[in-house]
Amino acid sequence: MHDQYLQAMGITRWVKRELDPVSVDDETVEVKEEIAAPKPIESNEVELSVVQTPESHQADNLAWPELIEQVKTCVACDLHATRTQTVFGEGSQQADWLIVGDAPGTDEDIQGKPFLGKGGQLLTAMVEAMGLKWEHVYITNSLKCRPPESRDPNEEEIAACHVFLKRQIELLQPKVILAVGRVAAHNLLESNEPMKVMRGTEFTYKDTGIPVVVTYHPAYLLRAPSNKAKAWQDLKMAMRIVAGESA
Numbered sequence: 001m002h003d004q005y006l007q008a009m010g011i012t013r014w015v016k017r018e019l020d021p022v023s024v025d026d027e028t029v030e031v032k033e034e035i036a037a038p039k040p041i042e043s044n045e046v047e048l049s050v051v052q053t054p055e056s057h058q059a060d061n062l063a064w065p066e067l068i069e070q071v072k073t074c075v076a077c078d079l080h081a082t083r084t085q086t087v088f089g090e091g092s093q094q095a096d097w098l099i100v101g102d103a104p105g106t107d108e109d110i111q112g113k114p115f116l117g118k119g120g121q122l123l124t125a126m127v128e129a130m131g132l133k134w135e136h137v138y139i140t141n142s143l144k145c146r147p148p149e150s151r152d153p154n155e156e157e158i159a160a161c162h163v164f165l166k167r168q169i170e171l172l173q174p175k176v177i178l179a180v181g182r183v184a185a186h187n188l189l190e191s192n193e194p195m196k197v198m199r200g201t202e203f204t205y206k207d208t209g210i211p212v213v214v215t216y217h218p219a220y221l222l223r224a225p226s227n228k229a230k231a232w233q234d235l236k237m238a239m240r241i242v243a244g245e246s247a
Helices: 001-006 064-072 105-111 117-129 155-172 182-191 218-224 224-242
Strands: 019-024 025-031 099-101 137-141 178-180 212-216
Touching: 025 117, 064 155, 099 182, 117 218, 117 224, 137 155, 155 224, 178 182, 178 224, 182 212, 212 224, 218 224
Parallel strands: 099 137, 099 178, 178 212
Antiparallel strands: 019 025
């Protein structure tokens, strides 16, 4: 499984006694042959504030079909005026894994599907390297509409969309939530901490007991391939959680 992921990520693996040096572009990262135990983890229960929304924008108690329709017709923030279409999500509604990205990009806005292009190809490689099939995974974004020029969403936009993400989590009841990207992590955890602080720690999504693991967005990894080995460590942590092992 290690070799499959490293090959898919474009990382060359060399053998040196009990260690596998992983060449990441111009940088060499030493990786243990066995899965190393991460630093001690303190599970952090992060409180999310209650979003005050009009009754027509509530998603409580909606089943999947009604929730999809609610997202399609949403006008709760100004993004509805600039979107081509909403991007609800894709995958199995019985999935153990929920992958949450930041916001749709240009291609996603046009096609109505999450994680397209080269970033989507890298995410596919990451999923397959973990030994998962698409029926094990559900993929969505924190925001269901693309912000103009793919800028970061503002607080109003995040609050308007979080009711939909919250309901998706309630319906899915995944074994783990993988937050890929800074915006996704900040939205799920209501944190402004940098990625280097959020990575490597198991968080818990509010009032659910569902673990949240933070890692880099595939689009970022394409720009900064030296962090691919770190992303693999994050994925291994998530796999241990799903397997019921100590993170």
